[in-house]
Amino acid sequence: MKHFTSVNQIEDLDALILLAKQIKANPYANKAIGENKTLGMLFFNPSLRTRLSTQKAAANLGMHCITMNLNTEGWSLEFEDGAIMDGNKAEHIKEAAQVISQYCDVIAIRSFPSLTDKEKDEEDQVINSFAKYATVPVISLEGATEHPLQAIADIITIREYQTKKRPKVVLTWAPHPKALPHAVPNSFVKMMQLADVDFVITHPQGYELNPEVTKNSLINHDQNDAFKDADFIYAKNWSNYNDYGQILSRDLSWTVNPEKMALTNKAKFMHCLPVRRNQIVSDAVLDSDSSIVIPQANNRTYAAQAILTKILRNED
Numbered sequence: 001m002k003h004f005t006s007v008n009q010i011e012d013l014d015a016l017i018l019l020a021k022q023i024k025a026n027p028y029a030n031k032a033i034g035e036n037k038t039l040g041m042l043f044f045n046p047s048l049r050t051r052l053s054t055q056k057a058a059a060n061l062g063m064h065c066i067t068m069n070l071n072t073e074g075w076s077l078e079f080e081d082g083a084i085m086d087g088n089k090a091e092h093i094k095e096a097a098q099v100i101s102q103y104c105d106v107i108a109i110r111s112f113p114s115l116t117d118k119e120k121d122e123e124d125q126v127i128n129s130f131a132k133y134a135t136v137p138v139i140s141l142e143g144a145t146e147h148p149l150q151a152i153a154d155i156i157t158i159r160e161y162q163t164k165k166r167p168k169v170v171l172t173w174a175p176h177p178k179a180l181p182h183a184v185p186n187s188f189v190k191m192m193q194l195a196d197v198d199f200v201i202t203h204p205q206g207y208e209l210n211p212e213v214t215k216n217s218l219i220n221h222d223q224n225d226a227f228k229d230a231d232f233i234y235a236k237n238w239s240n241y242n243d244y245g246q247i248l249s250r251d252l253s254w255t256v257n258p259e260k261m262a263l264t265n266k267a268k269f270m271h272c273l274p275v276r277r278n279q280i281v282s283d284a285v286l287d288s289d290s291s292i293v294i295p296q297a298n299n300r301t302y303a304a305q306a307i308l309t310k311i312l313r314n315e316d
């Protein structure tokens, strides 16, 4: 595996889930494969889970980890080819990526979208520029359009909790006071399209995700109807995609609450975290036995470790 920046790069999902399961059962079994290898983690945005779980995954493989908050601690980077650098940007990605590649055997990057320029965001310039100029493998820790490690943790969690062969999984939009990216829902949709599940997306009219991503998935604008017989409810806010980056609804009738969960088949509640209580989901659901957000977050370690293992083994 050269770079891992998209769910599209997963060639054999069952094999990947099996590897993660084996790692979870025996996390230190491959402590030697990362010996004398360095993982560089570069953050342009905040993180709790991704940073700590990926660092732990690297340590479980014997890797050394160096982490930098590039937005606050590094030189401001220029990403445009041919730029005349007479402004605030002190260093070009071409040099930065090659230099970092000399210190690191794998580079992992978190970089959110602007949510103001749709075309630029869809280019996922930060992650793709690192992938282009780095001379070592690059992993996305959530880019402008995808959060693939999250989606792997999500499918591992669904596999652990499913009680029937083909569970019904519902991705529901839920209200949030801030404009949020599309990366988590995009990767989740792509993952559900790969997995053996009965998948439905529900969101208010006009809150369609990128149609290229959702084109093979069912969309139901009636949240209550979508929830019927669901085995998993995966809640997530995203800002408007058509009216790019705007908040067109904060309708709290979309908050996941016990009345809505009662429509399901005793569904498990999932969210990538961080989650806003009593916006996305009510306390009563998040604090109930149906919530599996904590074990879901735990699986971030095994998702990251599975991908690092494949990269260190040079596997596809």
Ligand code: AN0
Pocket: 142, 180, 181, 182, 183, 184, 272, 273, 274
């Ligand atoms: C981010 C998002 O929605 O993409 C990160 C989630 C993992 N969430 C927030 O900014 C609250």
Ligand code: CP
Pocket: 046, 047, 048, 049, 050, 051, 142, 150, 272, 273, 274
């Ligand atoms: N789910 C997730 O990626 O969380 P962090 O933003 O805290 O890393």
